[in-house]
Amino acid sequence: MSERLSPSGIPIPGVVRPDDVHVDYTRDLADPGQFPFTRGVQPTMYRGRLWTMRQYAGFGTARSTNERFRLLLEAGQTGLSVAFDLPTQMGIDSDSPRASGEVGRVGVAIDTVDDMHVLLDGIPLDKVSSSMTINSTASTLLAMYIVVAEERGIARSALSGTVQNDILKEYIARGTYIYPPDPSLALTAEMFRFCAAEVPQWNPISISGYHIREAGATAVQEVAFTFADAIAYVQQAVDTGLAVDAFAPRLSFFFAAHSDLFEEVAKFRAARRLWARLMRERFGANDTSCKLRFHTQTGGVTLTAQQPLNNVVRVTVQALAATLGGTQSLHTNGYDEALALPTAEAATLALRTQQIVGYESGVAQTADPLAGSWYVEQLTDAVEARALELLERVDALGGAAAAIRAGFFQEEIGRSAYEYQLRVEAGETVVVGVNRFGDGQDPPIIPSPDFSALEVGQVAGLKQVKASRDNAAVQAALQAIFEIAPEYLPAHVGARAPLMPRIIDAVRLRASVGEIADTLEQVWGRYQPTM
Numbered sequence: 001m002s003e004r005l006s007p008s009g010i011p012i013p014g015v016v017r018p019d020d021v022h023v024d025y026t027r028d029l030a031d032p033g034q035f036p037f038t039r040g041v042q043p044t045m046y047r048g049r050l051w052t053m054r055q056y057a058g059f060g061t062a063r064s065t066n067e068r069f070r071l072l073l074e075a076g077q078t079g080l081s082v083a084f085d086l087p088t089q090m091g092i093d094s095d096s097p098r099a100s101g102e103v104g105r106v107g108v109a110i111d112t113v114d115d116m117h118v119l120l121d122g123i124p125l126d127k128v129s130s131s132m133t134i135n136s137t138a139s140t141l142l143a144m145y146i147v148v149a150e151e152r153g154i155a156r157s158a159l160s161g162t163v164q165n166d167i168l169k170e171y172i173a174r175g176t177y178i179y180p181p182d183p184s185l186a187l188t189a190e191m192f193r194f195c196a197a198e199v200p201q202w203n204p205i206s207i208s209g210y211h212i213r214e215a216g217a218t219a220v221q222e223v224a225f226t227f228a229d230a231i232a233y234v235q236q237a238v239d240t241g242l243a244v245d246a247f248a249p250r251l252s253f254f255f256a257a258h259s260d261l262f263e264e265v266a267k268f269r270a271a272r273r274l275w276a277r278l279m280r281e282r283f284g285a286n287d288t289s290c291k292l293r294f295h296t297q298t299g300g301v302t303l304t305a306q307q308p309l310n311n312v313v314r315v316t317v318q319a320l321a322a323t324l325g326g327t328q329s330l331h332t333n334g335y336d337e338a339l340a341l342p343t344a345e346a347a348t349l350a351l352r353t354q355q356i357v358g359y360e361s362g363v364a365q366t367a368d369p370l371a372g373s374w375y376v377e378q379l380t381d382a383v384e385a386r387a388l389e390l391l392e393r394v395d396a397l398g399g400a401a402a403a404i405r406a407g408f409f410q411e412e413i414g415r416s417a418y419e420y421q422l423r424v425e426a427g428e429t430v431v432v433g434v435n436r437f438g439d440g441q442d443p444p445i446i447p448s449p450d451f452s453a454l455e456v457g458q459v460a461g462l463k464q465v466k467a468s469r470d471n472a473a474v475q476a477a478l479q480a481i482f483e484i485a486p487e488y489l490p491a492h493v494g495a496r497a498p499l500m501p502r503i504i505d506a507v508r509l510r511a512s513v514g515e516i517a518d519t520l521e522q523v524w525g526r527y528q529p530t531m
């Protein structure tokens with residue numbers, strides 16, 4: 001019989017026997033809540049608290065997204081997750097010609113803190129945690145969140161949430177970068193400092209393997225490349241003088257869950273163990289800093305436009321993988337996402353899927369229920385060993401930033417994506433309803449909504465804000481940012497003046513996302529990809 005391989009290329013025996021596994025319980029597993037946290041970061045895991053059900057949502061205006069948030073919270077969702085439109089992610093105001101046609105399309109349009117007020121209207125910011133998928137403009141959006149809370153009388157210290165703020169993977173796989181890596185990384189370190197000092201329950205980064213996976217990486221590459229990025233962030237922050245244990249407990253991560261249930265569970269367990277070991281060995285971090293806390297999203301690329309209801313089943317298997325793997329927070333995709341923005345019905349069903357997994361399937365009853373399975377332990381070892389090997393190749397290239405410049409990640413991911421495609425085309429990898437069990441029907445066509453009226457309204461709102469604010473004060477606040485920005489360039493020696501408080505000042509005066517981004521770009525320049 002031919003050899004079977006997992007999707008990452010790990011050989012899978014027909015039967016795994018006790019002698020095939022060499023686990024030392026104390027060294028390799030330990031109880032949940034104990035180093036190396038293979039079995040989970042909390043001693044009681046989901047018996048103490050179920051994972052956060054956090055559906056990524058956002059489209060059109062702040063008002064329409066606020067309505068979707070309320071619908072989801074009423075349906076039992078336990079955390080928020082904001083999707084921003086491309087102009088907001090790229091630091092472009094809605095009234096710029098460069099934003100034309102993109103306003104409110106793949107997420108909500110936010111120009112000033114006034115939009116943020118509408119977005120968060122009626123949401124109890126001291127009770128619900130919010131995630132914001134925002135990277136190059138993360139500092140401005142976090143500033144807006146803080147100012148909304150402040151203007152509602154809620155202290156910064158009471159806020160909890162996450163900004164994605166993972167710029168390295170933008171160069172590798174996602175694309176919403178503005179500035180070159182050096183000042184971008186320096187700004188990330190400033191956000192680590194600021195959050196640790198002033199917003200202690202905020203996670204200033206969500207180091208993301210999800211997009212690396214979506215771009216075609218295997219599970220092993222997903223872990224290795226995410227950790228390569230993570231090590232670069234930790235090193236950068238340490239180099240600026242922060243003590244590792246002052247910020248590392250608030251590093252958070254973001255992974256994908258695909259349909260190979262066992263490899264995915266092994267991936268999550270291996271990732272926790274590998275991260276704990278890396279942090280202890282490379283940075284001398286304490287146990288709290290060694291805990292890998294992560295959000296998971298079911299795999300967008302695994303969804304098919306053909307026979308879209310099949311996606312409900314895929315999402316269920318993937319949600320099981322994430323929760324058997326001990327995720328802290330989960331987004332389950334809508335079954336219609338391969339066709340269009342998810343409908344309210346699909347978004348609700350996706351949340352119901354999590355609730356069925358959480359309350360009916362029994363996964364929440366005991367921590368790390370698959371531990372001790374010879375197969376799962378063997379696969380956990382294999383994923384860890386292979387990810388470490390790959391990480392060491394990145395080290396040899398000089399770390400994540402150097403590997404990005406050399407095109408290493410992009411090439412490796414591209415090769416995996418190509419090989420996967422060949423396997424699908426050869427029928428070796430079965431995609432139900434696509435290369436097998438098709439019904440000959442074309443995928444349904446869903447008309448895309450008309451965004452033009454929305455854009456006109458958003459632009460009018462922004463013009464009104466710009467006309468009614470104290471423009472001299474805004475210019476002075478932007479000037480203050482401009483004057484500090486050079487300290488975030490590599491040529492600068494010595495301590496840097498804090499940038500976050502200046503961004504908050506500007507946001508409070510109703511400076512826009514685009515104005516703040518342009519100010520920084522004047523000093524830092526724009527990144528030009530080398531490949």
Ligand SMILES: C[C@H](C(=O)O)C(=O)SCCNC(=O)CCNC(=O)[C@H](O)C(C)(C)COP(=O)(O)OP(=O)(O)OC[C@H]1O[C@@H](n2cnc3c(N)ncnc32)[C@H](O)[C@@H]1OP(=O)(O)O
Nearest residue numbers: 042044045048049052081131162203252293294295328329
């Ligand atoms: C694809 C798309 C795109 O490209 O556009 C995207 O990127 S979408 C990307 C969307 N991204 C996201 O949604 C990222 C979401 N990330 C997060 O929510 C965070 O970063 C997270 C992963 C750390 C999860 O945070 P969370 O608040 O939801 O959950 P936590 O596990 O931290 O739990 C909340 C609090 O409860 C405590 N807690 C949890 N479980 C227990 C337990 N069993 N016993 C006692 N306490 C417990 C935690 O310690 C914590 O308190 P304390 O805090 O006091 O310790």
